[in-house]
Amino acid sequence: MRKNIFSRRDFLKLGGGLMAAAAGASLLPKWLSKSGEVAMASGALDAVNPDLYLVGTDGWISLPGQVPIPGTIGQYYNPDSLAPAPFTTYMFGFADVTGLGQQQRESRKMKCQASAPLWWVNEGQEYFVKVGNLGLQMRPDLIDAHTLHFHGFRNAWPVFDGEPHSSLAAPVNGSLMMYYKPFDPGTYMYHCHFEETEHVHMGMTGGVFVRPAQDAGNAGLGIPPGKYVYNDGVMPGTALSTSFDREYVLTLTDVWAEAHWDDAHIQLPDWTSFNAEYFLMNGRVYPDTIAPNGLGTDPLTGDLTPAPGYEHLKYQPISSLIQANAGDRILIRFINLTFGQQSMTLPGLKMRVVGKDATLLRGRDGTDLFYDTNTIYFGSGQSTDVIITAPNVTSLRKYILYNRNFNRASNGDGTGYGGQMTELWIHPAGTLPAQTEPNT
Numbered sequence: 001m002r003k004n005i006f007s008r009r010d011f012l013k014l015g016g017g018l019m020a021a022a023a024g025a026s027l028l029p030k031w032l033s034k035s036g037e038v039a040m041a042s043g044a045l046d047a048v049n050p051d052l053y054l055v056g057t058d059g060w061i062s063l064p065g066q067v068p069i070p071g072t073i074g075q076y077y078n079p080d081s082l083a084p085a086p087f088t089t090y091m092f093g094f095a096d097v098t099g100l101g102q103q104q105r106e107s108r109k110m111k112c113q114a115s116a117p118l119w120w121v122n123e124g125q126e127y128f129v130k131v132g133n134l135g136l137q138m139r140p141d142l143i144d145a146h147t148l149h150f151h152g153f154r155n156a157w158p159v160f161d162g163e164p165h166s167s168l169a170a171p172v173n174g175s176l177m178m179y180y181k182p183f184d185p186g187t188y189m190y191h192c193h194f195e196e197t198e199h200v201h202m203g204m205t206g207g208v209f210v211r212p213a214q215d216a217g218n219a220g221l222g223i224p225p226g227k228y229v230y231n232d233g234v235m236p237g238t239a240l241s242t243s244f245d246r247e248y249v250l251t252l253t254d255v256w257a258e259a260h261w262d263d264a265h266i267q268l269p270d271w272t273s274f275n276a277e278y279f280l281m282n283g284r285v286y287p288d289t290i291a292p293n294g295l296g297t298d299p300l301t302g303d304l305t306p307a308p309g310y311e312h313l314k315y316q317p318i319s320s321l322i323q324a325n326a327g328d329r330i331l332i333r334f335i336n337l338t339f340g341q342q343s344m345t346l347p348g349l350k351m352r353v354v355g356k357d358a359t360l361l362r363g364r365d366g367t368d369l370f371y372d373t374n375t376i377y378f379g380s381g382q383s384t385d386v387i388i389t390a391p392n393v394t395s396l397r398k399y400i401l402y403n404r405n406f407n408r409a410s411n412g413d414g415t416g417y418g419g420q421m422t423e424l425w426i427h428p429a430g431t432l433p434a435q436t437e438p439n440t
């Protein structure tokens with residue numbers, strides 16, 4: 001959530017009618033049936049500065065290797081002949097335009113990012129998230145809407161959950177304001193739910209998580225403030241604790257180059273032939289996964305700034321390099337938004353699985369269901385939270401974390417390492433400063 005905390009005062013600015021509509025699901029049919037109230041609601045919403053403003057559009061990213069077009073000589077689905085250098089692959093995706101003016105916001109058309117912006121919220125607080133639609137630069141013939149679906153949200157109500165078949169979506173040049181008050185901490189994911197087979201696969205996917213109320217401490221139980229994955233109710237340092245020092249989100253997606261080429265070249269993919277060649281981690285493939293994070297949004301242009309020397313990763317800004325000091329507890333939030341099951345393995349270190357699908361692994365009677373493993377296996381649309389205790393080292397030690405299906409740890413043409421692979425770098429105690437944001 002990029003640190004912006006929506007204040008109670010901002011919320012009260014909205015006025016009673018809208019507040020009732022946003023807070024009380026039972027009022028919605030009346031709200032929708034009276035055009036005067038809809039007008040009042042949209043007018044009031046125009047005055048709200050969203051905590052997060054995402055726009056949907058298209059764009060280009062860079063993936064190494066080649067995927068030939070069958071039956072041709074020297075023609076490739078990837079790199080796409082239409083892609084401007086140094087890019088290779090056509091995408092749909094989201095861009096974070098929070099706080100930007102209209103000109104900068106609209107300049108992000110055809111400049112989406114992969115994976116979509118990572119964000120997070122605090123349990124029990126209120127947020128407004130706006131989702132806009134800039135249209136598809138390469139496909140003006142498509143009038144696809146976009147939505148923001150918070151996948152895994154419990155008690156989701158379709159009208160407010162970005163599921164467009166039974167409710168609303170943002171049309172081209174339109175937007176929707178979403179209201180959230182999250183109650184269940186854990187690791188979730190979000191994606192556009194419009195033409196979802198296509199829009200999810202084309203890249204409108206990202207990670208989102210809810211921090212637990214226990215981060216503020218629990219005076220009744222004597223638990224100090226800190227960083228926790230869940231409201232575990234136990235002291236840090238005890239066996240059932242979910243406390244951690246550093247956190248990383250690894251969002252897994254895949255790219256079937258033909259579908260991406262088809263969308264750029266006004267062709268229709270046959271989804272029954274789906275056969276991804278690229279397996280991505282936070283929108284990149286190894287070794288780009290361990291390249292640095294991008295440098296954020298330039299407020300003057302609205303565009304993303306790549307890390308120097310990594311211009312090809314301008315629209316793939318999220319690093320998957322995991323770094324920690326000896327003794328640190330490292331949280332990894334795994335998210336699977338590929339179209340299949342994936343098996344991620346970390347030889348040489350134990351991963352303690354503490355949560356799955358935004359649920360603390362503990363029985364209703366308190367039974368400890370945590371387990372240690374070096375391999376997690378999880379399905380499409382699922383998340384898994386693991387904590388690794390960094391070993392004691394006196395010099396830098398590196399580990400690899402990869403998809404143990406070797407076809408998914410290579411790129412396109414299949415030679416060499418690539419795909420869903422990253423590295424863990426463990427430094428001697430005291431080397432790294434405290435982490436301020438995830439994936440840094």
Ligand SMILES: [Cu+2]
Nearest residue numbers: 146192194199
């Ligand atoms: Cu969409």
